[in-house]
Amino acid sequence: MTHVVLQKLNKVYPGTTQAAVQDMHLDIPSGQLVALLGPSGCGKTTTLKMIAGLIHPSSGDITFDGASVLPIPAERRGAVMVFQNYLLFPYMSVGQNVGFGLKMRGVPQKTINQKVIEMLELVKLPNIANRRPKQLSGGQQQRVALARALITAPKVLLLDEPLSNLDAHLRDEMRELILSIQRQLGVTMIFVTHDQEEAVLLANQIALIFEGVLQQYAPPDVFYRQPISERAARFFGGVNFIAGTRRGDRVTTALGDFVFNPAGKDSAPEGAVTLTIRPEQIVLQPADTRNSIAGRIRARIYVGTYTRYKIVLNDGSEIEATRPGDVGSLEEGDAVRLAFPEDRIWVVAQR
Amino acid sequence: MWWERWRIAVMLAPTLLIIVVLFFGSLGYGFIQSLGYQPNIGNYSISLDAYSTVMFSERYSEQFWRGLRLTFFVSLASTAIAAGLAIACALLLRQTFVGKRVATFLFQLNLPVPHLVIAIGIIFLFSNSGLLARAAAQMGWISAPSDFPVLVRDTEGISIILAYLWKEIPFFGIIVLAILQSVGEDYEDLARSLGANGWQRFRYVILPLIMPGLLSSSIIVFAFTFGTYEVPKLLGVRFPEMLPVMALEFFLNPDLNARAEGMALSMIIAVIVLALVVVYMWISDRAIRQT
Ligand SMILES: Nc1ncnc2c1ncn2[C@@H]1O[C@H](COP(=O)(O)OP(=O)(O)O)[C@@H](O)[C@H]1O
Ligand SMILES: [Mg+2]
Numbered sequence: 001m002t003h004v005v006l007q008k009l010n011k012v013y014p015g016t017t018q019a020a021v022q023d024m025h026l027d028i029p030s031g032q033l034v035a036l037l038g039p040s041g042c043g044k045t046t047t048l049k050m051i052a053g054l055i056h057p058s059s060g061d062i063t064f065d066g067a068s069v070l071p072i073p074a075e076r077r078g079a080v081m082v083f084q085n086y087l088l089f090p091y092m093s094v095g096q097n098v099g100f101g102l103k104m105r106g107v108p109q110k111t112i113n114q115k116v117i118e119m120l121e122l123v124k125l126p127n128i129a130n131r132r133p134k135q136l137s138g139g140q141q142q143r144v145a146l147a148r149a150l151i152t153a154p155k156v157l158l159l160d161e162p163l164s165n166l167d168a169h170l171r172d173e174m175r176e177l178i179l180s181i182q183r184q185l186g187v188t189m190i191f192v193t194h195d196q197e198e199a200v201l202l203a204n205q206i207a208l209i210f211e212g213v214l215q216q217y218a219p220p221d222v223f224y225r226q227p228i229s230e231r232a233a234r235f236f237g238g239v240n241f242i243a244g245t246r247r248g249d250r251v252t253t254a255l256g257d258f259v260f261n262p263a264g265k266d267s268a269p270e271g272a273v274t275l276t277i278r279p280e281q282i283v284l285q286p287a288d289t290r291n292s293i294a295g296r297i298r299a300r301i302y303v304g305t306y307t308r309y310k311i312v313l314n315d316g317s318e319i320e321a322t323r324p325g326d327v328g329s330l331e332e333g334d335a336v337r338l339a340f341p342e343d344r345i346w347v348v349a350q351r
Numbered sequence: 352m353w354w355e356r357w358r359i360a361v362m363l364a365p366t367l368l369i370i371v372v373l374f375f376g377s378l379g380y381g382f383i384q385s386l387g388y389q390p391n392i393g394n395y396s397i398s399l400d401a402y403s404t405v406m407f408s409e410r411y412s413e414q415f416w417r418g419l420r421l422t423f424f425v426s427l428a429s430t431a432i433a434a435g436l437a438i439a440c441a442l443l444l445r446q447t448f449v450g451k452r453v454a455t456f457l458f459q460l461n462l463p464v465p466h467l468v469i470a471i472g473i474i475f476l477f478s479n480s481g482l483l484a485r486a487a488a489q490m491g492w493i494s495a496p497s498d499f500p501v502l503v504r505d506t507e508g509i510s511i512i513l514a515y516l517w518k519e520i521p522f523f524g525i526i527v528l529a530i531l532q533s534v535g536e537d538y539e540d541l542a543r544s545l546g547a548n549g550w551q552r553f554r555y556v557i558l559p560l561i562m563p564g565l566l567s568s569s570i571i572v573f574a575f576t577f578g579t580y581e582v583p584k585l586l587g588v589r590f591p592e593m594l595p596v597m598a599l600e601f602f603l604n605p606d607l608n609a610r611a612e613g614m615a616l617s618m619i620i621a622v623i624v625l626a627l628v629v630v631y632m633w634i635s636d637r638a639i640r641q642t
Contacts (some may be wrong), residue, residue, distance in 0.1 A: 014447075054540045074543045081544040087537055091559040100555070101545040152546060 001030040002064045002078075002155040002188045004051065009060035011046050011212075020046045022212040024060070028205075033182050033189045035203035037196060039235075043212040044192040048158050051190065053077040064155055075104075078155035084165065086141040088133035094120075094144055095129030101152035119147040122181065139170040143177065150181070159191035163198045175201050196223075196236050208232055229348050230274050238276055239320045246273040246347055254315050255293050260345035268349040275347050277340050279308070282321035284330065286339035295319065297334045311336060378621065385614035392607050401615035415616075417591035425508040425583070425593060426576040429515035430569050436516070437523030438561070442553075444524070445531050455528075459521050466518060470585040473514045478503040503586060508593070510586040519572050523565070530564045531557070566635045573631075574624045594620055 009024040021043040028034050036044045049055040051062060053074030061068050069077050080101070088097050096103075098119055099112040107115075120126055123143040133141060142162070149157055162178065163171045179202070182189055193199050199206045200220040208215040208223065216228040227233035230241055244253035247270060251258045258275060286292055295311040298318065306322045309330065313319060321338060330336060386397040405411050444455050461469065476482050484499035493499060503510040542556045580595035587593060594616060601613030 049540070052540075052544050054543065074540075075546050075548050077544075079544065081541060083537055083541055085537075087541050089538070089556070089559070091562075100542070100547075104542075104546040104548075104551050104555075148545065158544075 001186050003030040003066070004028040004156055004188055004190070005063045005066075006047070006051070007061040007063065009047070009050060009062065010058045011043070011050060011055065012058045019058075019212050021050070021057075024209075024212075024214050026207055026214065026217060028188060028190060030065075030188050031182075031186045032204050033179075033191070033202060035199035035206045036190065036192045036209060037199040037206050037235075038194065038209035040194055042209045044194070044209060045160065046212075047209075048081065048160060048190065048192050051156065052079045052081045052158055054081070078152075079158055080149040080152055080154040080156075081158040082145050082149045082160065082162065084161040086138075086145040088136075088141055088144055088148075090133055092133075093129065094131045094133060094136070097133065097144060098129070098148045098151055100148060105152075115151055116147075119151045120144075122150065122184075123147045123177065139166055139174065142166065142174060146178075146181070150185070150187075154187060157187050157189045159189065161193050161195075161198075162191050163202070164193065164195060171198075171201075178202060208235065224278060226346055227276070227348065229351070230276065233276050233346075233348070238278060240277050240279065240282075242275045242317070242319075243350065244273055244275050244347075246270050251275050251345070251347055255313055255317075258291050258340055258345060259342055260340075260347065261342040268347045272350040273347040274350050275340075275345060277345050279320045279322045280306075280324075281341060281344035282319070283339040283341060284309070284321055284323060284336055286337060288339075289337070290339065291342060291345075292337050292339035294335065294337055297330055297332050297336055300330065300332050309336075311338065378618075381614050381621075382618055385611055385618050387611045389607065389610065401611035402619070405612050405616050405619070411612075414590065414592070414597060415594075418594045418597050421508055421591045422577060422593045422595070425511050425515070426573050429512045429519060429576055430573045432512070433516050433519035433572065434523050434565060434569050437520045438527055438565075440520065440524050441527035441531060442557070444528060459525060461518055462521050462525070464518070466514065466579070466581050467585065469517050470514050470582045473510050473517070473586060474503055477510060477513065504588050506588055506591065508583070508587065511583050511593070514582045514586060515572075515576050519576075522572065523568060526564050526568050527561050530561045534560050562635070566631070570628050570631060574628065577624050577627075578620055 004026075005028070006024050006026040009021055009026075010019055011021040012019045024043075024047060026034075036047055038044055046055060050057050053069070053072065057070070062070060064078075069079075088094075089100070092100070095113070095116045098116045102112045102115060103109075116129055117126070120129060123146050125140060125143050125147070128136070128140070128144075133144070136144065142165070159178075163174055166174055178189075181187075191202065200223075203220060205217060206220055206223060207217045208228075210231065215232055216223065218226075223232065223236045227236060227238065230238075233241070242253050242255065244251040244258075246268060249259055249261065251260060251273060253275060260275075293313060295313045297309050298312045299308075299310040301308040301310070306324050309321045309323070311319050311321060319338070383397075385401050386399065387394050387401055388397050406415055440458060444451070444458060448454075474481065478484065479497050479499050479501070481496075481499075481503070484493075484496040487493045487499060488496045502513070538556050538560065539552050542552050547555060578595055580593070580599045583593040583596050584599065587596060598613050598616040598620065601609045601616060604613075
């Protein structure tokens with residue numbers, strides 16, 4: 001159980017001017033599972049490697065339980081990294097791979113062998129210690145890599161894209177395994193991903209990063225309800241954005257006025273804002289006309305568990321709404337009313 | 352189609368045929384000659400006389416056994432030292448530093464230079480009248496250039512080893528560099544985060560990763576140094592002399608009977624190299640498995 005804090009962390013690679021990581025401030029309580037999420041090249045791996053000690057920050061500090069770890073070299077820092085492509089040593093057996101960290105610490109071979117068996121059981125792969133990495137499937141290699149990291153009893157486990165290389169059905173299995181190990185061992189875990197779904201599935205807290213700058217640090221559901229910016233909303237699959245002006249709890253747009261309920265946390269200052277609402281929160285054919293506008297269905301896309309409607313509004317703009325299941329009464333070309341429930345509207349500052 | 356399965360084999364067949372004919376043809380022809388079968392000078396009988404003459408006769412035996420020892424020493428030393436130094440150079444060249452491109456270019460500069468030219472360079476640099484000897488005398492480290500230690504045409508084959516090192520270090524070096532580049536640094540980073548210190552990362556990560564490529568290239572280098580005569584002919588002494596030079600002298604001998612002895616000696620060299628390659632591969636294979 002280790003409490004990890006990144007303080008004003010910066011990294012400028014030699015020969016570059018743009019910081020790969022900029023003033024990163026992140027507090028990761030012990031025993032948490034935190035995702036560093038962002039598009040490719042935003043500085044996730046750089047941040048992870050700085051925590052591991054494999055890259056030196058240009059400035060700022062990293063503390064474990066309050067003490068700076070920057071003077072401690074990677075091999076003694078206890079922040080173990082699991083790489084995206086597993087990187088099992090091809091010239092070693094599975095057991096030797098798992099025991100590697102203990103061997104480096106000079107632990108007697110007998111103890112190592114016992115621990116290897118324990119660890120392989122922990123990742124639900126008993127009896128494969130004598131196999132070669134080549135003989136394993138991708139999912140099995142991933143679990144061996146996990147066992148190899150866990151055997152050293154790390155203070156912090158760092159995972160690079162832990163689910164991205166797995167098939168859909170293996171993702172669920174791996175996700176549950178990681179969560180159960182995390183609960184069992186209580187180890188602080190930080191993982192990197194470019195896939196918001198992966199982050200939402202696994203993390204207690206998500207740190208959203210764009211171009212090396214931390215945008216928002218919050219539990220997964222907050223990114224759906226209260227994204228910090230239009231870009232953050234788009235990253236989490238938001239598609240409906242309407243420009244307007246905020247005055248108090250009222251947003252005036254070209255389509256009319258909307259009343260919204262800022263729900264404690266204030267999102268944007270008065271003035272130019274962007275109103276956003278998730279497709280699944282829009283109510284089609286509402287009972288009353290509060291906060292509602294008129295439109296016409298341009299396209300109806302049946303996705304199985306839900307149906308997507310692309311709706312053209314009065315000013316020619318388009319909005320997307322979804323309904324669970326197949327509620328068959330709306331067809332392409334139909335006129336509809338759509339209401340934005342006050343507590344589902346979210347406004348962000350216009351850039 | 353049955354034909355599909357055979358297609359690649361059929362396409363390779365002509366090339367393989369030529370290789371096989373050349374390999375067994377030349378070995379077979381050489382072997383027959385080494386048995387003394389030379390119809391052009393009226394020798395139709397065959398015997399192992401040439402072999403026993405080379406190895407055990409009063410005239411040649413000491414030359415042969417001393418030569419064998421020297422050949423082993425030179426080949427082993429130059430292969431092992433070149434491999435070791437090449438690893439060190441490759442690990443340095445892999446880092447990021449000022450002048451990396453120039454350094455890498457200079458490191459590989461010797462690759463296309465023929466061995467003969469390198470041998471002459473060694474004489475120019477290291478002989479008693481060479482550049483280093485004169486420089487050392489100028490600096491007052493030795494009183495006269497002739498006091499410079501005998502490094503060229505010495506009985507231990509030092510200058511031969513130097514020439515081979517000069518040439519083979521870049522050869523090993525580019526192979527190791529290429530492997531390191533294709534492997535990347537992730538394995539080392541991983542080992543580091545699992546607790547491996549610098550030496551352990553070298554011993555348990557870098558070495559096993561480069562070993563297969565290093566082993567096969569050292570077989571090439573060893574076989575080459577064991578069987579070629581240019582460098583030892585120029586830089587060696589008359590006694591002891593390396594076996595390939597001894598074989599060459601049999602061939603240059605106007606006495607046509609010496610032809611059989613030259614061939615016998617060449618066969619011995621070939622058999623030793625082949626046997627060593629087999630043993631070497633067997634050992635290295637086991638070593639890799641047991642890492
Ligand atoms: N060794 C390096 N030298 C220079 N720039 C680098 C280096 N490694 C990464 N970068 C740059 O830093 C930025 C962040 O990279 P990275 O941390 O790998 O992003 P991510 O893991 O989020 O895809 C990118 O613009 C990348 O090009
Ligand atoms: Mg990355």
